[in-house]
Amino acid sequence: MSEIVIHNLTSPFVLIFLLGMIATIFKSDLKIPSSISEVLSLFLLIAIGLKGGIALSQYDITMIMAPIGGALLLGFFIPIFVLIITKWTKLDFANSIGLAASFGSVSIVTYGAAISFLEHSAVSYEGFMNALVVLMESPAIIVSIFLYKVMEKNESIQVSSVAFSSPYTRMIDKEIIKESIFGKSVFILLGCLLIGFISADAAAPIVQPLFFDLYNGVLILFLLNMGLLAGERITEVKKHGISLIGLAILFPIVFGSFGVVIGSIVGLSVGGATLMGVLAGSASYIAAPAALKTSVKKANPSIYLGLSLGITFPFNLIIGIPMYFHIAKFLTFGGI
Numbered sequence: 001m002s003e004i005v006i007h008n009l010t011s012p013f014v015l016i017f018l019l020g021m022i023a024t025i026f027k028s029d030l031k032i033p034s035s036i037s038e039v040l041s042l043f044l045l046i047a048i049g050l051k052g053g054i055a056l057s058q059y060d061i062t063m064i065m066a067p068i069g070g071a072l073l074l075g076f077f078i079p080i081f082v083l084i085i086t087k088w089t090k091l092d093f094a095n096s097i098g099l100a101a102s103f104g105s106v107s108i109v110t111y112g113a114a115i116s117f118l119e120h121s122a123v124s125y126e127g128f129m130n131a132l133v134v135l136m137e138s139p140a141i142i143v144s145i146f147l148y149k150v151m152e153k154n155e156s157i158q159v160s161s162v163a164f165s166s167p168y169t170r171m172i173d174k175e176i177i178k179e180s181i182f183g184k185s186v187f188i189l190l191g192c193l194l195i196g197f198i199s200a201d202a203a204a205p206i207v208q209p210l211f212f213d214l215y216n217g218v219l220i221l222f223l224l225n226m227g228l229l230a231g232e233r234i235t236e237v238k239k240h241g242i243s244l245i246g247l248a249i250l251f252p253i254v255f256g257s258f259g260v261v262i263g264s265i266v267g268l269s270v271g272g273a274t275l276m277g278v279l280a281g282s283a284s285y286i287a288a289p290a291a292l293k294t295s296v297k298k299a300n301p302s303i304y305l306g307l308s309l310g311i312t313f314p315f316n317l318i319i320g321i322p323m324y325f326h327i328a329k330f331l332t333f334g335g336i
Helices: 002-008 012-025 034-056 060-090 093-104 108-119 127-138 140-153 159-164 174-181 184-203 204-212 215-238 241-267 270-281 286-297 301-333
Strands: none
Touching: 012 108, 012 215, 012 301, 034 108, 034 127, 034 184, 034 204, 060 093, 060 140, 060 159, 093 140, 093 159, 093 241, 093 286, 093 301, 108 127, 108 215, 108 270, 108 301, 127 140, 127 184, 127 241, 127 270, 140 204, 140 286, 159 184, 215 301, 241 270, 241 301, 270 301, 286 301
């Protein structure tokens, strides 16, 4: 496993991210304009959505129901587990919801880095995994905001009882649905997934030159910007104590490992199970914060963004991805 970690540490994706962090720590004037950062994010979302749709069109949907079910299971239950765990950290409920939505949802960029890792290692994976990224993006946000609205109505309900009681469907309104599903990140992913699925092979030669061939180059630019942002968030994370920092490392280890196991159970290859682990172990800093900003205003962005972007994101880039790959190999080949 040490060779895999070293290989990932020396990849251009990790190094460019570290370069951005170093630039911020040493107060360099290196900056990426917010408008360009927005374009980079949009590019990655469109590319992943199109890839997922085109890949999904190549499969009989009845043949991939098990992986889809596994992905949705993770998306719905991880935020509930996060709420139960944070219940013992004395973190208030609003900030616990912020962590639940962030760690229950997925990191598109971490997933993209994992794909690059697998391709560089000549490890194949199921093409429909790109579609599962979209499926796992929204459920955790919906579940988290839903539970928050429930608690707003009845503050005496405990987290554990809310998590396992009957649905409070009367409390779901149009605004919750809009914020959770029609936010720009989820919307563009779903839209491009549908476009890719409908257009199928006809779309491939059209989108290939821009969205597929240039994907890794754009990802490097985006990771540089993420490094700059992560460097700014490190000091904010320290203010909230070592326990939360520990959770930002514990969550990807536990959920990522569980994701690999689920991937193996539903019949995914080593590469596919690795990606399922990445999806389960990563934390959102695009879609989830956008929804939390308007739906859970009491949640402190420096906590859920600081942990997901400043701790979990670099942890997954450096250690998490090779770790999930190693676990997937062990489950498939018995440690070979």
